[in-house]
Amino acid sequence: MSNSTTVELSDANTTGMSKMNQLTPNQIYLLSDGAYKAKGRDSIALKDQLGISMPFIDLNSLKLITATSGLITPVSSGFGFMARLNGGRSREIIIATRGTATWADAGTDINAIPTLGPTGHAIHKGFGTTFKSYVQQLNEFIQQQTLGFKPTAVHCMGHSLGGALANLNAAACAELGLNSYLYTVAAPRVGMVPYAEHLSKKMKAAHVYRVANEADIVTMVPCYPFVHSPYVHGTYLLEGGMLKINPMQHMLANGYGSMINAGWKQMQSLTQGKQQQLENSLYPANNKEAGQFEQLAKMPGAMFSGRLLKLINKAIHDMLSRLGAQSLLSVGHYRSGAFTVLDQMAEILARYAQASHKQAKEVAGMLNAIMAYLGRSTHALADASVATIRWVFNLLHLSVTTMAKQAIQLVGR
Numbered sequence: 001m002s003n004s005t006t007v008e009l010s011d012a013n014t015t016g017m018s019k020m021n022q023l024t025p026n027q028i029y030l031l032s033d034g035a036y037k038a039k040g041r042d043s044i045a046l047k048d049q050l051g052i053s054m055p056f057i058d059l060n061s062l063k064l065i066t067a068t069s070g071l072i073t074p075v076s077s078g079f080g081f082m083a084r085l086n087g088g089r090s091r092e093i094i095i096a097t098r099g100t101a102t103w104a105d106a107g108t109d110i111n112a113i114p115t116l117g118p119t120g121h122a123i124h125k126g127f128g129t130t131f132k133s134y135v136q137q138l139n140e141f142i143q144q145q146t147l148g149f150k151p152t153a154v155h156c157m158g159h160s161l162g163g164a165l166a167n168l169n170a171a172a173c174a175e176l177g178l179n180s181y182l183y184t185v186a187a188p189r190v191g192m193v194p195y196a197e198h199l200s201k202k203m204k205a206a207h208v209y210r211v212a213n214e215a216d217i218v219t220m221v222p223c224y225p226f227v228h229s230p231y232v233h234g235t236y237l238l239e240g241g242m243l244k245i246n247p248m249q250h251m252l253a254n255g256y257g258s259m260i261n262a263g264w265k266q267m268q269s270l271t272q273g274k275q276q277q278l279e280n281s282l283y284p285a286n287n288k289e290a291g292q293f294e295q296l297a298k299m300p301g302a303m304f305s306g307r308l309l310k311l312i313n314k315a316i317h318d319m320l321s322r323l324g325a326q327s328l329l330s331v332g333h334y335r336s337g338a339f340t341v342l343d344q345m346a347e348i349l350a351r352y353a354q355a356s357h358k359q360a361k362e363v364a365g366m367l368n369a370i371m372a373y374l375g376r377s378t379h380a381l382a383d384a385s386v387a388t389i390r391w392v393f394n395l396l397h398l399s400v401t402t403m404a405k406q407a408i409q410l411v412g413r
């Protein structure tokens with residue numbers, strides 16, 4: 001967010017607010033789904049459509065969000081809505097933003113060049129540009145002179161691209177001291193490590209709810225150094241069918257319909273079990289000294305396995321963290337055009353492999369795990385040179401990006 005935008009939003013600053021209860025998974029599902037109905041920019045029709053399914057919001061207070069999207073030429077459309085809650089929660093407001101629904105939105109999704117976001121840290125440019133196009137509308141809505149009171153809580157939610165925008169909405173509100181809640185469903189990664197670290201400190205654990213399906217590739221892009229924000233808390237994992245990456249699992253009804261009858265505690269318990277499985281897979285109980293990637297390439301059904309891809313991502317992240325390479329990859333020369341993030345990662349990991357036989361084996365194991373995910377496990381790799389690492393990372397990046405585009409296009413139909 002620009003400095004001028006920050007000044008405008010600061011008029012709505014409220015501090016010392018009491019903590020309010022979170023919304024339910026069912027309410028988040030309904031609001032995220034309802035945001036798509038705003039695309040036509042008809043607020044009267046939108047109120048009629050939402051009235052029956054969402055009795056918990058004050059329809060008289062509803063305001064449409066109009067924003068622009070697109071890679072080159074901005075295209076304007078309805079991007080969601082803002083409203084007060086009903087009854088005893090009438091001093092709380094919701095900001096619901098929609099996911100990809102047009103070809104222009106798809107252009108926003110792929111514009112992953114870093115730019116400064118509402119916290120002053122590097123974020124995804126496409127998401128940031130769309131956010132800036134409507135931030136003044138948020139500012140006007142949450143001001144006390146508009147509402148007649150200072151909001152005691154701001155609940156931000158959305159599916160897919162809408163989840164990325166919800167992340168920025170919540171971050172901007174948190175910067176102002178507002179009691180900000182973040183709920184994302186099938187959201188891609190929004191910012192780089194410094195942004196994630198900042199938001200992890202800024203937002204309370206009890207205020208962050210990031211729902212992801214294990215077979216939804218969109219929740220795993222853009223690739224490193226983009227990471228989920230916050231990343232220290234708030235993750236809720238849903239089952240992904242047979243755990244194979246499937247573009248259909250990104251669709252709200254297909255991959256996230258179980259939210260309708262779920263509770264946060266139930267989802268949290270399921271997530272903790274999955275995270276323990278992940279740790280056990282990386283560090284088998286019968287071989288605590290095994291390298292992180294020792295068993296990954298041998299996993300049954302490895303090709304396009306959502307769990308294997310998560311294991312690979314986590315292990316790479318852990319390795320780079322041990323090397324202190326996160327800051328380099330998050331800023332460094334990323335925007336200079338001198339070399340890409342993949343080049344940097346290849347160079348760092350190749351040097352790491354050269355340091356010892358054990359580390360060379362670890363990197364080779366990582367490469368073979370990636371090849372297994374890509375269905376190329378017959379091509380065993382022992383070479384951990386810059387060229388080999390770069391080649392394998394390129395194959396992985398191409399596969400992940402292609403699948404993510406397919407998933408986003410399905411949502412936009």
